Amino acid sequence: MPQDDDDLRTSFDAAASALTFNAPLGEPRAADLLDRLAPSAADARALDLGCGSGELLLRVCDRHGLAGDGVDQQEKDLDRARLRAADLGVADRVSFHAADATTWDRPADLVLNVGAAHIWDGADAALAALHRVTRPGGTLLFGDGIYEREPDAACREIFGDMPDLAGTARAATAAGFRVLHAATSTTGEWDDFESDWRAGIERVATPGARELADRRREEYLGVYRGVVGFAWLVLTPA
Numbered sequence: 001m002p003q004d005d006d007d008l009r010t011s012f013d014a015a016a017s018a019l020t021f022n023a024p025l026g027e028p029r030a031a032d033l034l035d036r037l038a039p040s041a042a043d044a045r046a047l048d049l050g051c052g053s054g055e056l057l058l059r060v061c062d063r064h065g066l067a068g069d070g071v072d073q074q075e076k077d078l079d080r081a082r083l084r085a086a087d088l089g090v091a092d093r094v095s096f097h098a099a100d101a102t103t104w105d106r107p108a109d110l111v112l113n114v115g116a117a118h119i120w121d122g123a124d125a126a127l128a129a130l131h132r133v134t135r136p137g138g139t140l141l142f143g144d145g146i147y148e149r150e151p152d153a154a155c156r157e158i159f160g161d162m163p164d165l166a167g168t169a170r171a172a173t174a175a176g177f178r179v180l181h182a183a184t185s186t187t188g189e190w191d192d193f194e195s196d197w198r199a200g201i202e203r204v205a206t207p208g209a210r211e212l213a214d215r216r217r218e219e220y221l222g223v224y225r226g227v228v229g230f231a232w233l234v235l236t237p238a
């Protein structure tokens with residue numbers, strides 16, 4: 001059953017609302033990343049471009065006592081982020097801005113960009129733009145899709161060209177970063193991410209929403225599980 005734009009938007013909003021992170025990120029890795037992103041100066045400032053509902057930025061700022069900014073175009077996600085900031089007691093030092101992240105030009109010491117390289121149309125341009133807003137001596141957490149294995153035609157049809165982990169690390173060095181940490185999400189993190197995403201859509205329960213959830217499950221389990229991966233790179237300007 002075809003979905004109109006409103007139905008699709010409702011389904012995608014519902015999918016996102018069921019997620020803590022809109023990326024294949026489990027709690028153990030989130031905790032590990034918080035350790036790795038400890039800033040060297042107490043007055044460091046954090047920035048998340050394409051922050052969504054801001055969970056990772058908020059945890060980083062909460063854990064390390066930082067001030068920060070989250071930037072996204074989706075008002076609903078930002079509303080959720082502001083509520084969570086209030087819950088954590090960091091609303092006085094973490095601000096959320098409804099803006100096009102490509103227009104943001106204030107550098108920060110700790111920059112996050114997770115699942116949002118498409119803002120600049122891909123990893124190469126994203127890494128160049130993120131280098132411009134990462135202060136010397138600072139840190140960038142870059143999370144982006146990769147191929148773990150050679151994709152078949154059906155997979156390439158959905159995801160197009162993507163690098164592997166080595167290619168993403170090379171793109172980071174070409175953009176002027178040193179690679180401090182490189183890892184990929186586990187299949188378990190992906191399984192949970194995909195299931196949680198579909199669980200949000202299941203709650204919409206319209207025929208169109210169910211069709212979208214079924215199609216995504218078929219594509220994940222039949223086409224891209226174990227083939228599409230997600231790279232986590234902790235980078236510092238060279």
Ligand SMILES: C[S@@+](CC[C@H](N)C(=O)[O-])C[C@H]1O[C@@H](n2cnc3c(N)ncnc32)[C@H](O)[C@@H]1O
Nearest residue numbers: 021022050051052072073074100101114115116
């Ligand atoms: C897959 S989500 C990732 C969200 C978040 N980083 C996370 O990991 O939970 C990608 C986000 O990029 C945002 N986005 C896309 N284009 C944007 C733009 N030009 N400026 C700001 N945000 C944008 C979307 O609204 C969405 O919240």
